[in-house]
Amino acid sequence: MMTQAELVGIVMLFALTFYALGGGADFGGGVWDLLARGPRTREQRDLIASAIGPIWEANHVWLILVIVLLFVAFPAAFSAISIALHIPLTVMLIGIVLRGSAFVFRSYDTQRDDVQRRWSRLFAAGSIVSPLMLGVCVGAVASGQIRVDVETGVVQTNFFSQWMAPFPFAIGFFVLALFAFLAAVYLAWEAKDPMLKDDFRQRALWSGIAVAVTAFGSLLLAGDGAPMLRSGLAQSWWALPFQLLTGAVAVMTLAALWLRKFHAARVLAISQVALIIWGWGFSQFPFLVAPNLTFTNSAAPDNILRSLLIALAAGAVLLLPSLWYLFRVFKRRED
Amino acid sequence: MVSIFFATHSRNIPEAVCFVIANFMSDLLAARSQMAMSLAFHIIFAVVGIAMPLMMVMAEWKWLRTRDDVYLTLAKQWAKGTAILFAVGAVSGTVLSFELGLLWPEFMRYAGPIIGMPFSLEGFAFFLEAIFLGIYLYGWKRVSPWAHWFSGVMVAFSGMMSGVFVVTANAWMNTPAGFELVNGKPVNIDPIAAMLNPAAVQQVVHMTLAAYAAVGFAVAAIHAFMLRRDRENLFHRRAFVIAFIVGAVTSVLQPLSGDFLARQVFRYQPIKLAAMEGQFETERRAPLRIGGWPDEKTGTTRYAIDIPAGLSLLVHHDPDGEIKGLNEFPRDEWPPVAIVHVAFQIMVGCGMTLLAASLAGAWLAWRKKKLCDQRWFLTFVMLCGPLGFIAIEAGWTVTEVGRQPWIIYNYMRTADAVTPMPGLIVPFISFTILYIFLAFVVVFLLKRQVFESPRIFRPPERTKP
Numbered sequence: 140m141m142t143q144a145e146l147v148g149i150v151m152l153f154a155l156t157f158y159a160l161g162g163g164a165d166f167g168g169g170v171w172d173l174l175a176r177g178p179r180t181r182e183q184r185d186l187i188a189s190a191i192g193p194i195w196e197a198n199h200v201w202l203i204l205v206i207v208l209l210f211v212a213f214p215a216a217f218s219a220i221s222i223a224l225h226i227p228l229t230v231m232l233i234g235i236v237l238r239g240s241a242f243v244f245r246s247y248d249t250q251r252d253d254v255q256r257r258w259s260r261l262f263a264a265g266s267i268v269s270p271l272m273l274g275v276c277v278g279a280v281a282s283g284q285i286r287v288d289v290e291t292g293v294v295q296t297n298f299f300s301q302w303m304a305p306f307p308f309a310i311g312f313f314v315l316a317l318f319a320f321l322a323a324v325y326l327a328w329e330a331k332d333p334m335l336k337d338d339f340r341q342r343a344l345w346s347g348i349a350v351a352v353t354a355f356g357s358l359l360l361a362g363d364g365a366p367m368l369r370s371g372l373a374q375s376w377w378a379l380p381f382q383l384l385t386g387a388v389a390v391m392t393l394a395a396l397w398l399r400k401f402h403a404a405r406v407l408a409i410s411q412v413a414l415i416i417w418g419w420g421f422s423q424f425p426f427l428v429a430p431n432l433t434f435t436n437s438a439a440p441d442n443i444l445r446s447l448l449i450a451l452a453a454g455a456v457l458l459l460p461s462l463w464y465l466f467r468v469f470k471r472r473e474d
Numbered sequence: 475m476v477s478i479f480f481a482t483h484s485r486n487i488p489e490a491v492c493f494v495i496a497n498f499m500s501d502l503l504a505a506r507s508q509m510a511m512s513l514a515f516h517i518i519f520a521v522v523g524i525a526m527p528l529m530m531v532m533a534e535w536k537w538l539r540t541r542d543d544v545y546l547t548l549a550k551q552w553a554k555g556t557a558i559l560f561a562v563g564a565v566s567g568t569v570l571s572f573e574l575g576l577l578w579p580e581f582m583r584y585a586g587p588i589i590g591m592p593f594s595l596e597g598f599a600f601f602l603e604a605i606f607l608g609i610y611l612y613g614w615k616r617v618s619p620w621a622h623w624f625s626g627v628m629v630a631f632s633g634m635m636s637g638v639f640v641v642t643a644n645a646w647m648n649t650p651a652g653f654e655l656v657n658g659k660p661v662n663i664d665p666i667a668a669m670l671n672p673a674a675v676q677q678v679v680h681m682t683l684a685a686y687a688a689v690g691f692a693v694a695a696i697h698a699f700m701l702r703r704d705r706e707n708l709f710h711r712r713a714f715v716i717a718f719i720v721g722a723v724t725s726v727l728q729p730l731s732g733d734f735l736a737r738q739v740f741r742y743q744p745i746k747l748a749a750m751e752g753q754f755e756t757e758r759r760a761p762l763r764i765g766g767w768p769d770e771k772t773g774t775t776r777y778a779i780d781i782p783a784g785l786s787l788l789v790h791h792d793p794d795g796e797i798k799g800l801n802e803f804p805r806d807e808w809p810p811v812a813i814v815h816v817a818f819q820i821m822v823g824c825g826m827t828l829l830a831a832s833l834a835g836a837w838l839a840w841r842k843k844k845l846c847d848q849r850w851f852l853t854f855v856m857l858c859g860p861l862g863f864i865a866i867e868a869g870w871t872v873t874e875v876g877r878q879p880w881i882i883y884n885y886m887r888t889a890d891a892v893t894p895m896p897g898l899i900v901p902f903i904s905f906t907i908l909y910i911f912l913a914f915v916v917v918f919l920l921k922r923q924v925f926e927s928p929r930i931f932r933p934p935e936r937t938k939p
Contacts, residue, residue: 193612196564196604200597206571207597210582211590218583221575225895232572233908236565240912243561247554247919292583298895439587446665447594454598461628465605468616 143445144438147212148427150451152420154205156413160321161198163314163412165191167322169238169266170315171342172259182335184259187322188246190329193469195242197462199235211447215437216427219287223296224276227307231272238265270318271311275302278310278357281419282365283429289436306357306364313353317412320346324392324408328401329470340396343404347393367429371422378422385414502889504898505577508905510874512570514867515909519563521866523603524637524682525689525720526556527630530610532716534623544708544930549626550614551927552693552713555920557611562912564604569905577898581881581891584660588653589643591665596639602632634682641681645673648873649742650882672742676735677873683724683731684869688862690721691828695859696924698852708930711846718845718855721862722832728825733788740789743883744798745807746876749814751785752778753799760785760797765819768811773801775815809878817871824865831858 141149168187175183210217221228238261245258279285279302286295301307323343330336361369371378388411395404425433438444499507530552537545575582606628613622646652652668653660694717697710704710740747747753752768752775753760762785766778783793790796800808831854838845845851881888 193608196561197601197608199564199568200601200604203568203571203600204597206575207590207593210575210586211594212587214583214586217575217586218579221572221579221582222893222895225576225893225901228572228576229901229904232569233904235568236908236912239561239565240915243558244915244919247558247923249922292580294894439590440661440663443587443590443663443665447590450591450594450598454595454601458598458601461602461605465608468609468613 142435143441143448144212144434146448147208147438147444147451148420148424148434150448151205151208151212152417154201154208155420156416158198158201158205159318159412159416160409161194162201163270163318164321164325165195165198166238166266166270167318167320168326169242169263170319171322171326171339172266173263174342177338179332179335179338182332183338186326186330186335188242190326191242192246194465195239197465199239208447212439212444213427213432213434213437214439215287215289215292216432218292219285219294219428219432220276220280222294223285223298223301224279225298227272227275227279227302231269231276234265234268234272236265237261238269241265267315270315274311274314275307277314277419278302278307278365279304280428281310281368281423282306283367283426285428285431287428287431289431304364306360309353309357309360309364313350313357316346316349316353317415320350321408321412324396324401324404327396328405336399336401340399340401343396344393347389347396351389367426368419368422371424375422381414381418381421385411385418388414499899499902501896501898502892504902505892506888508898508902509573509577511902511906511909512566512573513870513874515913516563516566516570517866517870518863519559519566520637521685521689521863522556522559523563524630524633524685526552526559526693527607527610527626527633528686529690529693529716529720530556531623531626531630532720533712534626536712536716538619538623544712547928547930548709548713548716551709551923553611555923557607558916558919560607562916564600566909567600576895576901577893578881578891579893581886584886584891585646585882588650588660588663588665588668589646591669592639592642592646596636596643599632599636599639603629603636606632634685637682637685638678641678642669642671642674644873645677646671647881648677648739648746648877648883649673650885655885673735673738676731676738679731680728680735680869683728684862684866686720686724687728687825687828688721688866690717690719690724691831691855691862692859693717694721695856698856699859700924700927701846702849702852702856704929705846706931709928714846714852714855718835721828722835725825725828725832725862726836729829732822732825737789740797743877745800745803746809746814746872747789748798748800748803749809749811749876750818750872751797752811752815753785753797754801756796756799756802758786758794758796759783760795762788763815766815768815770808770811807879809876814872814876817868817875821865821868821872824861824868827861828858828865831855 168191172184172187175187177183206217209220241258241261245255245262248254248258282301282304284301284304287293288295320343323339323346327336327339327343330339358369388407392404392407392411395401395407423429425435427434427437439447530549533545533549533552536542537549606625609617609625610622610629613625617625646668649672650668651671652664652666654662694714697714697717700710701707701714736747736750739750749768751760752763752766754768754773754775759782761780761782763775763778763780766775768775785797786795787793800811834851834854835845838848838851877883879887879889881891
């Protein structure tokens with residue numbers, strides 16, 4: 140039987156998955172805005188803007204939900220992460236602010252090329268910095284280097300060494316590549332013009348390779364950088380089949396792209412990202428912030444978790460149909 | 475701590491500069507400044523996100539009922555401005571949700587579970603707001619007119635609710651409830667009792683009205699400004715009337731809610747009320763001091779206009795009621811009295827001016843005069859434009875500075891909640907520069923939109939949606 144704390148953990152993992160699939164792809168859109176080139180530069184940028192315009196703010200709220208769940212259900216973990224990762228989190232926030240505001244400023248400023256280009260650069264810079272730093276923070280948490288006194292909440296940190304290391308940065312680049320890949324797959328599916336579809340198909344294939352490279356790099360670095368994560372991923376009974384499945388899905392996504400089966404590629408890419416996130420989540424278990432904080436010892440009292448779960452269930456009744464409606468209005472296939 | 479950190483690490487010029495700056499401002503002060511600056515910035519965009527959707531929905535409703543296209547143009551123009559402001563509000567709100575931990579990790583470790591309920595509900599409200607705003611802004615041609623209008627209603631409603639929940643959490647910091655303290659740790663937490671803490675209702679009503687009043691008057695002022703040059707423009711005339719109605723109705727109700735809140739503050743945070751009123755001595759028949767400068771050293775409030783027994787009358791509804799003065803409390807529990815008193819005077823002054831403008835408008839309407847044709851009245855409303863926002867900033871100064879030195883009133887001091895992270899002046903300065911830059915861009919873009927607004931003079935054409 141699952142404890143309430145674990146149940147909240149599952150909800151957080153769902154929220155993170157949706158954040159990666161939605162908000163992550165919006166960041167990826169910014170990457171492709173920066174790298175837009177060729178004869179259809181303008182069309183590429185327009186497609187990106189119209190794809191993320193109506194949904195980026197809603198997608199972004201998943202991150203806020205994760206943060207709120209963390210501080211309500213696991214206040215000790217929230218506090219420890221906030222202290223040890225103050226610097227990368229702050230840089231990530233600056234990226235989030237620049238990305239969101241530059242995107243909306245660009246839409247409502249004059250359409251003169253130089254003005255648009257200036258906002259595009261800020262939009263792209265934010266879209267690169269935020270996922271990179273998000274990955275660094277995830278990598279730092281997964282590395283098991285954030286030591287906390289469970290009783291007093293005192294964090295042993297010099298504010299740098301937990302994240303200023305090869306493994307967190309490898310995860311940072313992995314996340315960046317993954318989000319760019321996801322965006323390219325979505326955009327290839329969403330584009331109507333076959334040439335434009337092909338532009339993003341190419342980008343998806345290249346970034347798919349970048350995902351593979353950064354994934355292997357991270358795994359190699361995990362030996363030193365995140366030993367607990369690595370042993371979690373290597374020793375559990377489910378680990379090997381799970382990794383094989385993730386790898387198989389990744390290969391199938393690339394194959395679908397190669398064969399121009401864009402609908403299948405989109406479904407497969409979504410599964411691939413979800414598998415990666417859940418694989419990470421389960422390999423961390425039972426630790427929330429290894430090596431000291433677990434889902435059990437950092438959890439809020441039971442009655443808090445219970446009322447939180449009730450609030451989540453009630454909120455989901457309103458949220459999920461609304462989200463479904465949003466995506467039905469803007470992301471339905473018209474062909 | 476700061477200087478040790480930088481002294482042992484500084485090898486190059488940027489770090490040496492940090493060393494100098496870090497000694498200029500303590501980390502606690504930097505953290506408080508960053509929090510204050512972030513909140514002061516965000517609140518402007520947050521209230522726009524609460525009140526603009528209501529006005530857009532009102533304009534669109536008029537269009538749906540009358541098929542008068544001016545109202546449709548108006549809803550669309552307002553939506554453009556709202557899109558910019560909402561985006562900045564969303565990202566600056568994200569910053570705040572992280573800053574709770576980045577700056578005050580001890581507070582969150584202690585209070586996170588207790589005030590989690592309003593924050594979780596706020597998360598959902600904000601989610602709905604963002605979802606339906608996406609449909610509202612981008613869905614004009616994709617959904618039916620009534621579905622579009624309904625999306626606007628959802629934005630307006632969830633925007634208001636997310637404000638309500640956040641203010642509830644703040645109210646808990648003023649009147650903590652719903653837990654017991656055993657060995658310095660909160661136990662037996664009741665999240666519902668914490669959410670429905672004694673200050674919640676009063677603060678929520680006051681802040682929600684303030685949002686509509688401030689935005690209503692600011693928007694009315696912009697259209698009044700344009701009407702003074704372009705009196706016959708139907709676009710501005712209709713915009714002015716809707717915005718003024720929203721601003722005026724709430725501005726008239728606001729003093730009542732203020733009275734309701736002030737008497738609550740007197741009951742639960744008498745020291746804050748004493749600072750607000752510059753009341754040092756405990757006395758009966760306490761005067762209401764208008765203006766003036768409280769001097770903590772001499773324990774007097776000078777240069778104020780005193781209305782005899784006014785304060786006792788307001789608080790107790792009885793001129794002989796006793797008001798506790800600051801001298802009743804230990805000196806190390808005093809908030810900075812002058813800041814709180816002056817901010818309170820500014821808030822009340824702005825609120826009273828808005829009340830006067832609202833009553834003037836009501837009087838004109840009662841005399842069957844067209845509001846938009848009275849030049850003096852347009853000038854009056856135009857000058858009132860910034861007052862609602864000034865009142866909001868001043869009011870939050872009263873609430874937050876007036877709670878000092880506590881972060882959780884009577885339970886946790888702000889100094890004990892701050893992060894051990896050194897060099898906090900660096901993020902403070904970074905975010906300040908970032909927000910100043912954003913503010914300039916927003917003002918520039920909105921100004922352009924206002925001057926590019928449509929000019930409509932002919933009797934409206936009536937079209938099908």
